[in-house]
Amino acid sequence: MRVKKQKRHRRAVRFYTACFGFREPFKILCDGTFVHHLLANRITPADTALANTLGATVKIFTTRCVLAELRSLGDAYSDSLNAARNLITARCDHEKRKSAEACITEVIGENNSEHFFVATQDAELRKKFQEIPGVPVIYGLRNALFLERPSTFQHEFAKTVEEERSHMTDLEYKMLKVKKRKVATDEARDFPDANEDHEDRILEAQDLKRNIKRNRMDTKDKAQFKRKKAKGPNPLSCKKKKAQGNTDAASAKERSVDDSARNRSRKRKRSRKSKNTTEPIVG
Template identity: 25%
Template sequence: MRQKRAKAYRKLMSLYCMSFGFRQPYQVLVDSEMCKTAISQKYELVKQLGVVLQGEVKPMITQCCIHELYLQGKSEQPAVDLAKTFERRKCNHREAIPGDECLSDVVGATNKHRYVIATQSTDLRDKLREIPAVPVVHLNRSVMILEPPSNATLKAKESTEEKSMHASTSENALVASTSQSSEPPRKKHKGPKGPNPLSVKKKKTGSDAPKRKPIAEAASSPNRKREDDEQEKVQVEPSDPAHKRKRKRKRRAEGAASDGEDEVEP
């Protein structure tokens, strides 16, 4: 498959997934004509369905479609064998009806089970285009093609988007109304504003600030004690009378000694 076509198919399947809830593995209803064409052209049907739909697939077939293959005799036995490998989808038809009518009945008016239809019948494809959200696959010679979305599909997509938009707006309005009713509006407290942080002088850090000893440490330091003792001695010395007497005696003795030396000299 070419890259451009693969990109277009990927976008188309993402549309079905986002807007209509399609999920992997995709349920693919195959009709009897598709089985016969795949056998005649030696086409790997299941593998190519996975390539075109860009994901895992679960091929299915109804009992009415298999009955059509049985009616065509032994010549279509390979197609019958291929159909038997698919999962059987109950169509709840007591008597077998044509395959086109069976598939249109299974899809219904809204395709609520989200089937992908793989068919070679042009009449069935025309009917399915009138039903929204029905991906249709067919073989054109040896190329499998996923048909673009029909007008009914595009209209259904627009309506679902509008509903989702209205639902989201209504939910937001409900949430806003409940929040307003439950919590009264808070008044802003106007007080004095603080100083501009750019104009405030920075505090000095530990390295910049002058180092000062605490009062307790200064009082208990040994240098402080020595200074206090010396001050006490200085205050005590001039007021002690005994100390004064000793000094006077010392001075008298020194004076007498100096007089004796003067007399001895010739």
């Protein structure tokens, strides 16, 4: 049960932070009934108990009208008065004392611009704040604290605000229209011949297209690639053909030349002796 309660509280806190801009540390505005309930049920320290409920750090506030009301209740609420004096005093700007309900209602206002969590035991005040967008309410039950779920009115208000953010307001639309008109006049003033230049460019482009078409009509279609034809052998690299008879005569002639060369090599060279040579004397 305790885990479910914590999940419910965290879901409600995420709703208020996402849709209404609540940020840590959360500010809690207490009235006299809530302070008296904390002391009667010994829920102390109060800041720790409230921080555990919301899952974030907190600052506790009260007003001068709440302190004056506790003072008027007598000695039975003296402990509650002393505890409330230790809290931060929120500015209420009331010269004459008002009831705690009226004072807190005026501090919250129509849209809770200060992003207060209201802590009270007053059932009528809790019901009233459910009809004001962006006002989370905390109350005590015995020795436990609870954060009320966002009402259907608060959910619908957050949905409508989100839809309005996605669309332009009438003022924004008028401002955008005026800005566009101003930009158009400035461009016309800076570039008076812009339209004429644009038309000239269009005409030049059309003439260029016509000339290209005419050139294509005049020229014949040519093959982009020529096929290579098979060519004969190079005549310079080929030997000339010789007749059969001529070859036989040439071979016979070569044979006779070889034989004569052999005969010449076989002839013996004779050495001639000189006539003046004398025989040796034997002695």
